[in-house]
Structures are given as C-alpha cells and as structure tokens.
Amino acid sequence: MATSGNLLLMTDSYKVTHHFQYPPNTTNVFSYFESRGGKFEYTVFFGLQYFLKRYLEGQVVTEEKIEKAKVFFEKHFGRKDIFNEKGWKYIVEKHGGKLPIRIRAVPEGYCIPFKNVLFTVENTDPECYWITNYLETLLVQVWYPMTVATNSREQKAIIAKYLHETAENMDSLPFMLHDFGFRGSTSVESAGIGDASHLVNFKGTDTLAGIEVADRFYGCDMAGFSIPAAEHSTITAWGKDGETEAFKNMLTKFPTGAVSVVSDSYDVFNACENVWGGVLHDLVAKREGRLVIRPDSGDPPEIVLKVLGILGNKFGTNTNGKGFKQLPPNLRIIQGDGIDILMLDKILGRMKDEGWSAENIVFGSGGGLLQKLNRDTQKCAFKCSWASVGGKDVNVYKDPITDPGKKSKKGKLTLELKEGVYTTVQEGKGDSSKDILQTVFENGKILKDFTFDEVRKNAKLPLES
C-alpha cells in the first residue's frame, strides 16, 4: 500500500493544467517509456516496482488529498479554476481512490537494447484520459534505478572479463564492487534506490538503505553484505606514531574473518613495507581470515601496482592456473578512491599487463556508482503514442525537424523477440501473444511481483551462466 505524500502534488505544475488541453472528447491516452540510448547500448530494466509499490498501489486518492491539493494549486497558480477537482473526485467516487491505469512493462532485470519500449501507461476509464501523462513525472524517475543498474552491470562485465582471463574461477565476482556511495547520494531515498540497483548485480555494500529497499519492495531478506573496516579516524586517533598499534588493534579486535584497514593516513608504502610486511608480518601471514589493505589516495593504477608489488615481495605470491600472480588467499587490497567504470578498466588492465590476477583486488565506488549519471545518460523519455479522440484512433507522435533523434514511436506498442532481437512493434501491429511486456499494474493493483532473486537472475551476465 502506497504510504507517502500526496500523489496529486507529485507532478510538474504544467501537468495540472493539461486536462484542459487535449482535444474535446478525448477518452484514451496511451504513452510509453524508452531509453533512446547513450552511454550504454542497452538498459537493465529495474526499479518500476519500487515506484508502483511506494507511490501508486492501492487507494492513493482521498478527499483530504484533493482538498489539500485544491488549496495548494489556488495559491500556486493564483487562480481558482485550474485544478481538476472534478476529475480527482471522480476517481475517489468511481474507483475508490485507486488509479484507473494499466501499466505493461518489461520483466525487471531484463537487458533491453535502447530505442525499445520498456513500459506503457494507459487509462482504463475513458473519463480519466488526463491521468496517463499526469503520472509521467513520477514514473520517469525510473531512469535512476535503471541507469545505476546498467552502469553497475557494465562494471561487472569488465571485472568478469578480467577474472575470466586472469583467475581460475569467477567465485569472487559478486563481491568485487562494493557500494561506498551513501554519503555522496542526494538523499536517503535515492541512496536506497541506487544501492538496490547496484545489488541487482553485486552483493557487497555499505549503503544500508539499499538493503531495506530490496527487502521492502523486492522481498529480499538481506541483499547485501559487508565486513568490519577502519576509517581514517579509527587509525589517526592513535596518533602518527600509533599507526602500528592501530593496525594491530584491528587484527586483535577482529581475530577471524575478513577485516579491511585503510592504510594511507601517512605513508601507504611504509605501512605495507614496514608495518603489514614488517612488524605485523607474522600476525598477518598466519591470520585466520582475510586482511584487506585499503589505499585511499594517489593515482589509482600506480598506487595499486606499487602496493601489490610490496605485498608480493613481503608475503610471497604464487602463480595460478592462468599464469597470473596471486597474493596469499588471506591477503587482498581494496581500492575505493577514484573508481568509476573507466578507472576500473584501467587498473585491471595494468594489473593484467604486470602479471597480477584480478582476484587480488576488490573495488569500492561511491559517486561513480550512484551519482555520475543523469536522465540523459541513457536518454530516458516518456511520450504519448496513441489516443482515442471522439471514438477515433489517433497514432500520436512527434518528429521535430530540429532533432530527428527525438522522433517518437506511433500507436499502441508491444515488444517482441524477432530472430532473437528485441523489436518494438508499433501501430498496434504486434502479436499480443508474443508481447514481452506484461501487465504489472491495473486499477490500483500490482499484478506481477518480482522477487529480487528473479531480477538478479534476469540480469546475469552471459559469462555467469
């Protein structure tokens, strides 16, 4: 049951005036959402279910919300005759406050090449033609989970490629990219949505909000995991001369299991050479459980290779079945500074060139994972493609001479697989029995509830099967 805010205010002001602007006797408006393409050739369709459950499901329109919106819009527009009070009251009286809308969508987790229909929205009551595009503003926010899930999956593909080339198995893949992005997110809600999108592809996170989203909206009890880890304050509070004590404290307070220690407070090379590889060498070498050393500054590829070199000298390496060097299984490094998809490839490429297996490292990413994206990254848009006016079907479209790239699709749309290629069939010419779009929402009810496990399975890489 949707539990937050006043849906009547979750739109753009101009939409409040649009019920006056459709042709007379318009009874149906059918619109669709697509990515017109951009950074990635496809999008992982993810996150619509969050919006349906959080904002659209059940009795979302009430007399009280209508009254509040009425007062709000009289002040906002400075006049009394704009807000569609009759239209909203009709929804309360006729539909019990449930939205007379049908939404058909690609199954969550599917990877769909751009310029394909991803979901459609249409009104189910001819009186409510105006509600379809009223919901655009909220529904287009699905650009964010989709784009984060896609960016995260593309990073997984890069990591998987290097693991495939330099490691004997893919076992470490699920924990190779850890979400560090909570503090850099624009809100607790967006951190939750973004991290859940990352967790479609991975299982390591410090962004706790996303675990709650995966639980509450996709039925996943614990979608992400973490380990005890230091931050600079827990090292530097021991004083510059106390760094060895601080490191030793980490090993003794967490005697088993994995532990991560940020080691660049003063001199990460000295820390690796003379502390981890010196004073604490034997404690580390015989440790039950993994020590993860975290550099956190400097040019990432250079620092990573230098730190690997020092640790390799101090703790030894062996050569795996693919001919690449591995640190002892209880010793790894984590690079969480400056990581985005390009830097990931750069570091792993350098490691491979210098004979290191990718499994010696894990990555943390914050802004690169959750923030360095916008709606334009994948050019996500919502457009009307069909209407019924005075009982006549109209194939609606735009085709601006000033940007052919913004040309929109016509008529009722379906998505089919034709010779293994996802194809959007326009003008209602599709075969509904082959339509990959499924009705996920109708008249206030959610008709398909994807579990996080299903979404993860749908989004798997070919290399993972």
Ligand SMILES: O=C1OCCC/C1=C\Nc1ccccc1
């Ligand atoms: O070092 C680590 O090892 C793995 C567990 C997490 C972790 C660090 N977390 C973190 C979170 C937010 C900003 C910076 C770091």
